[in-house]
Amino acid sequence: MVLVRGLLGDVLRRKRLRQGRTLREVSADARVSLGYLSEVERGQKEASSELLAAICMALDVPLSTIFAEVSQDLAREEALVLAHPSIEPAEVVASAA
Template sequence: MADILHFHRKPDPEQEREPDPLWRDVLGPRLRATREEQGERLVDVAEKAGISPQYLSEIERGRKEPSSEMISAVTGALGLDLADLLIGIASDVRRHRVGTRPAGPLLLAA
């Protein structure tokens, strides 16, 4: 009778890593960090963006998934370029993958 051989595969690191964070969980803290870095109050940014302070707070806490129009309004109110925001979010997701904490706001020089 033949022996049964058991092969142990090496675990795939891709399968073991934590899933990427949700978009809103990276976007919100990035917007909040940018706002705070600029010394802006939540109510003032919300007013400039044309949204309620409560809604902006929920976006910043990752509780709401804002539409592209809302993101545009908030980035406009912060004077933040959408491309810079996206670069910062991509950077945060990469840091998450290697297990380091996300950075604060990404403010690129013009």
Template sequence: MGEVRQLRQTPTVEPLWRDVLGAQLRLLRTRRHRTITTTARRAGISAQYLSEVERGRKDPSSEIVAAIAGALDSTVAEITDLTTRELRRATAQQARAEQLLELRSTAHRSATSIRGPVALAA
């Protein structure tokens, strides 16, 4: 008879603040029809640095976030609110996905206990 293996569950990883912040800044910038170059110039930072912030590669200081927000005719409070809402949405979505996986796993365990041991593919 084959070996019974547990299905591996990937550990929960919350989205990083800098990733979500960067995505929200990019979204706001594109909705306002601004280029990276124009926005960076208005914020007093390089276009390269702004690009890295938007891609979540850099964790900007509050001063930089304030400068970018100002360049986008926004506020730190608005940027923070948008980022927090997206983090909550992503976390809730991830929790729902994990609950679904747990339900499937429980159903699978129940089915295997009824039928007896079954070898599971890795």
């Protein structure tokens, strides 16, 4: 099963790393605890719409851009699962790498 919170966390992490920023910098700018932001990036916590808006503002990225990337990643994951129904998504991704 593909978890949207995991895909969302991956997209947020990619955006942050592309900017060369640390968790500490983004958490301070978003006024979110470092630990909580880390858990969101790792897909361990569901982010509220308010939290997502704050993170996006801190990253200077529109929320719609984040959702568009999550949607693309989700479509890719679903296609892999449909192509290999007996394999878990993480296994398909790992074998494709």
